[in-house]
């Protein structure tokens with residue numbers, strides 16, 4: 001009973017305020033109430049996978065969804081995985097926090113309204129048919145895991161240099177995330193990237209790899225350059241053109257060994273005491289003991305190679321097998 005009177009006054013007061021507030025002149029109403037901030041305008045119309053969607057996934061999701069940490073068995077470095085969950089509704093369910101789906105980013109803030117609108121637009125616009133045989137590889141594109149990482153693992157991420165344990169100067173070059181976090185990479189700008197500077201500035205005191213290791217080859221340096229110019233992305237493809245007919249030591253086998261193995265199999269610290277530096281040493285390792293082929297196919301009884309790296313692509317394994325079967329020709 002006691003409270004009724006003040007409540008009544010409050011309600012009357014509210015209506016008086018409402019009446020005053022509503023008495024606008026036409027000019028006042030025409031004024032824009034919130035200035036338009038062009039920096040936060042959301043473009044949910046011109047949406048592409050490479051320009052819009054993939055950068056969000058790489059920035060906010062790939063940390064838990066990659067080839068080593070595959071949350072929910074989803075790897076956002078693989079287009080096929082992204083396409084699968086985009087098509088079956090799990091992607092929208094997860095980012096819109098719809099019940100029945102795990103809310104994503106897990107334990108993080110919900111994506112912005114703009115990000116979500118862009119995902120929705122991209123899914124609406126896209127037919128998710130993945131070509132049989134997977135995503136074709138473009139010969140002009142650098143694919144980080146396939147083309148660049150093996151060079152970094154064999155020449156830089158060795159156990160006394162830039163692996164996770166030693167991490168000289170805080171630099172770890174064992175995988176994409178570490179390279180981006182610690183390698184001083186400035187996407188699109190090789191000259192402004194530490195990773196590129198130290199492999200090219202052979203008069204500087206920090207020139208890498210340090211002697212007695214050999215400098216990277218011109219082709220390897222070009223690979224780093226091209227990767228950075230292309231935006232230092234973590235792109236994936238499944239279907240590389242593979243010539244399994246014309247196989248030569250010089251044009252086929254040597255480039256594979258040079259980029260994937262030689263860095264660890266040279267000098268006095270060569271892995272397992274095995275040198276893989278020229279035709280004679282490679283041919284010997286690939287000879288009757290079957291060690292080289294056993295190692296690259298991860299056959300039991302052999303140490304799996306490349307050490308700390310992924311299996312070589314099927315194409316390379318096939319080419320090496322055919323070269324061995326053909327009697328390891330030297331040309």
Ligand code: HEC
Pocket residue numbers: 057060061062063064065071072073074085090091094095100101102103104105106107108111
């Ligand atoms: C902190 C780690 C983490 C982050 C960041 C993260 N995820 Fe996940 N995600 C997971 C885990 C773990 C699972 C497996 C299911 C679970 O544990 O909830 C998962 C599952 C999913 C699923 C399957 C959900 C379902 O119910 O089927 C989708 C889709 C997904 N994540 C998308 C994303 C997207 C998109 C982002 C970025 C916006 C993201 N995730 C960020 C860890 C993460």
Ligand code: HEC
Pocket residue numbers: 153154157158257260261262264265270271272273274285291292293295296301302303305306307308309312
């Ligand atoms: C990161 C360094 C590293 C890379 C890259 C690497 N290796 Fe090795 N490799 C080693 C070490 C260390 C050993 C000896 C220790 C061991 O057997 O695990 C070894 C051992 C081997 C052996 C002997 C295996 C056995 O069981 O007898 C062969 C053969 C070999 N490597 C071939 C290769 C080939 C071919 C490649 C490239 C496709 C390669 N390695 C890449 C470090 C490496």
